[in-house]
Every structure is written in C-alpha cells, then in structure tokens.
Amino acid sequence: MFASNAVHRVATGTMPPPPVTPLATRLARLVLAALTVVVLVFAWYEAEMNPAQLVRDAGNMATLGADFLRPDFTYWDLYFDSMLETLAIAIWGTLLAVIAGIPLGVMSADNVVPGWVAFGVRRVMDACRAINELVFALIFIAAVGLGPFAGVLALFIHTTGVVAKLFSEAVEAIDPAPVEGIRGTGGTWLQEIIFGVLPQVLPLWISYALYRFESNVRSATVLGIVGGGGIGMIFNDTMRSFQYSQASAILIVVIITVSLLDMLSQRIRKRYI
Amino acid sequence: MAAALQLDRVSKTYGAKAGPQLRAVDNVSLVIGEGERVALIGASGSGKSTLIRLAAGLVLADARGAGSAAVHAFGMRVQENGRLAREVRAARRNIGLVFQQFALSGRLSVMTNVLVGVLGRISALRGSLGLFNADERRTAYAALAEVGISQHAAKRARELSGGQQQRVAIARALVQGARLVLADEPIASLDPKSAKRVMDTLVTMSRDHGIALVVSLHQVDYATAYFDRVVAMNGGRVVFDGPASRLDAAFLTELYGASAEELILPSQFAVTAPAGADARTSQTVS
DSSP, X not given: OHHHHHHHHHHTTOSOXXXXXXXXXXXXXXXXXXXXXXXXXXXXXXXXXOHHHHHHTHHHHHHHXXXXXXXXXXXXXXXXXXXXXXXXXXXXXXXXXXXXXXXXHHHTOTTTXXXXXXXXXXXXXXXXXXXXXXXXXXXXXXXXXXXXXXXHHHHHHHHHHHHHHHHXXXXXXXXXHHHHHHHHTXXXXXXXXXXXXXXXXXXXXXXXXXXXXXXXXXXXXXXXXXXXXXXXXXXXXXXXXXXXXXXHHHHXXXXXXXXXXXXXXXXXXXXXX | OOOSEEEEEEEEEESOSSSOOEEEEEEEEEEEOTTOEEEEEOOTTSSHHHHHHHHHTSSOOOOOSTTOSEEEETTEEEEETTXXXXXXXXXXXXXXXXXXXXXXXXXXXXXXXXXXXXXXXXXXXXXXXXOOOHHHHHHHHHHHHHTTOGGGTTSBGGGSOHHHHHHHHHHHHHHTTOSEEEEESTTTTSOHHHHHHHHHXXXXXXXXXXXXXXXXXXXXXXXXXXXXXXXXXXXXXXXXXXXXXXXXXHHHHHHHOTTOSSOOOOGGGSSOOXXXXXXXXXXXXX
C-alpha cells in the first residue's frame, strides 16, 4: 500500500526529489580516494615489492619447500631443551611483569589514586609498551650479555607496561559501592584496595596474566633470534646454515607447544570469567 | 554528651563552577541524639542520599570560609569547610553505613564481608593481610546470627538474595561497633517481604544496642510505622522535622508533588483532611 502510494506520488509529481549528496562531500571523497592510491603506490616502491622475484627464484623456493616437508628430528632432545628454556623465559618474564604490574596498575587507575599520580605512572607505562620486546632484548644483551636472562628482562619491562594498562582498566571499571562500604568502616586506603577493589578485579587480572603468558611464549621464541636465548636461537642457527629440514622440525616443536599452552590457558581463563 | 550526628549549615552543589549547577543540599543543620531513630523522607532528588553521604564524609560539603559548614559524629569531626577532617577515620568507626545496593564485596565470603567491620580498630597491617583473630570471628558470627543469616556465613556474598545481603551489611555495622547507622534507601530495591524483614532488623538492632539510626526512605508508611521522628526534605532543604504523628496527607502530597507516583500514603492518611497545618509550620526548619 505504501509502495503504490509512493509510485502514485512520483507519477503525479507530488513526491519530493530524493536527497542529493552535496558537491563538497563528493569532492572530498574523490580527494580521499586519490590520496589512498598515492600512499599505496609510494609504499609499494618503498617496500621494494617484487612478486616477479618469487617466480624467478622458484628453484630456491622449491628446495626450501621440499626440505621443510621433510622435518629432521635427529636433534630432538636439543629442541626440547631449548623449548623448555623459551618457556622458562616466558614464565619469569610474565611473573615479574605481573608482580610489578599490580601496584603500577592500581597507581594508574584514576578512580583510586589522585589524577596526577595516575597521569605520571601511565606515561612511564606507555614508554614501556611503546618499545618492542626485541629492542629491549638488544639493550639487555648489551647490558647482561647474550642468553636467556636478557630475554627475561626484555619481556619483563615490555609486559609490565602492557599488564599495568590492562590491570588499571579493570580497576577503573569497578563498582565503587563496595569500596565506599570499606571506607565507611574506617578502613585505610590500602584496605579499600584489598577488600573493595581486588575481589572485583582478580578474575580479570588472572585472565589477562594468562593471556600475556601465552603471547610471551610466542615473543620469547622470537627473542632467541636476536640472541635472547631459547629455541629461537637454534632456529636462527639452522636457517643460517641452510638446514631447512631441522628448521622445519623446530617450527613443529614450537607450533605444538604453543597450541598446547593456548588450549590449556584458555581452559583456565574460561573458568575465571 | 555529644550528639550522635551534628550537621551545621551544610550545603552541597554539584556541577562545574561555570556550567549548570545543582544544589542538592541547601544549608541544612540537623542534630540527631544518641540512640535516636529518624526517618528521612522526600521525593527522588530531594537531597536525602547526598545528606547521608555528607554525614559519612563520602561527599565533601561546599567550602564557605572558616567556621561554617561542619559535620560532627559523637563530637568527632568528620568534615569541616569542604575538607575531610584529620580524624575522619576515627569518626567513621562510630558510623555504620547501609546502602541501597548493599556495597558488599560480592566475591568475598559473607563472613569476610562482616569482618571488614573491624578494620577500623585493628592494626592496619593485620587488617590489610586479613588476619582476623578468633575473637573477631566469634563476634562476626554472632552478628550474623543476630540478623538471622549465620547459616550462610561461608557463602559468597553475591550468592545471597537482596534482603539477605542487606542484613550482611547490617551485621557489618554491628561488628564495627557503630553507635550510629546511616542507611540510604536500604529497602528500595527489595521485595515487600524482605523490605519488612530488613526494617525490622535495623530497628531491633537500634533498640537492643542503643544505636542511633537514620534511614532514608521512599515509603512514608514505613517512616510512620517505625520511626518517632521524621525529617522531610524538598529541594535540598529540611521542610519538616518532627514526630511522625504530625504528618498529614496535604503536606505529604505537596512534598512528593501533586502527580507523584512514588507517594505511597499510609492507610491512616488515605481519607483524612489536613488537620495539623499549624503544628506543622511550628516544626518546619526550612
């Protein structure tokens, strides 16, 4: 009925014309499209994109692919040990970060500390997060030498910035009523945090910490490549010496370990949320 | 003997200095005696909650220069001239708070929520570590028994019904040894049966322990049934302060606005004509 009514109004010329996009909007869209194309072209050359090389070097690719399809587990015990080392790096890097992240996270939540404290702590945490683990690893390798400890320190600093932010966001989202309940009894600021804030945020905090542990296991693998210890270090060695079958075996070890840990951690996290 | 609660010329304005402002509480002075039970009535937005939060020092009054706005509880300063007093924590130990939304830590056990009441008088370190001794646990359990929910002591607070949670909050005030309990709409989110149970618990607690009680309420029938003294607020001011018997239908209708849906008149007011107009004016403190 409505449709036929509209048809009738168009036919009789009583229907107002449909709205037209203003010229300025249309021009702006055109400029935006042109700019996008310019950026893409510039980035193509800047990144030296060259698909032809994939075809030209097809021989290399074939060798690499063939070797990767025949994983060589001769040194499996070495891979296993190195994987354990990588896990150890992730465990301590995450644990130290969580320990530091708890007070720093509380201190960057502006509903429980004065605004200027939160602002200051947040800027420091921003700095920790802004710099990648790899860069921290290079710095700590210069300080404490090659090896897993440099990796632990690198993960520790970067992850502290991440968990402090996640922890503080959880604190900022709490229900203020229980905190006032504690304040009303004459409790101290610390007691307001312990009995009013922590019970509310703890499940989220545990979940965030486990999630960061998962991603730190992946990061710890990469840290080895720059000399931060663990399985990444031997992966780098095998690639440099063209031992692709061994590299393939190492990747398989990494994939299985990471998948198992993700599954386990996900199961634990689900129980807490 | 110092009053349980003394408010002197207290105002609270919400909103930015430049923007629109709301004067939630407007120059209120009020004295509550020890062991006295007072109902605080008034429409939504009349300033009841803000007044209670001012009394507990959860909200700071407007600063107005030296010697003005002050809140004292049992002679101890809670706040003065827009600043929390140095002794506010000590003053709060005497004040138990009961909120509309219970204000318990839902994941903690009922027992722990009640034990929180002792935080104000044990060492900060022991309290922060949650190391409550056997005596304190016995006291907490006894308080839970007194409000009739000791069988739920080990449960998480959030597993309890609204009425039960409110009684946990009352038990917390008991353990705290509060001599004044401020309850802000304690029954507003409860079903009628739980509401009655909670009001009974509050009043019995007040009577048995000589605890002064200030309860803000929507329901006028509760105010008249449970309290001798009623304080009515409108637009942030105290417009009535006197015995419940002096309230009348005309005043209550005016208090809640002509078309008020929230006005639940007690049965004795249903048909009576305004009678105590003169008596009422003499009690008005606005």
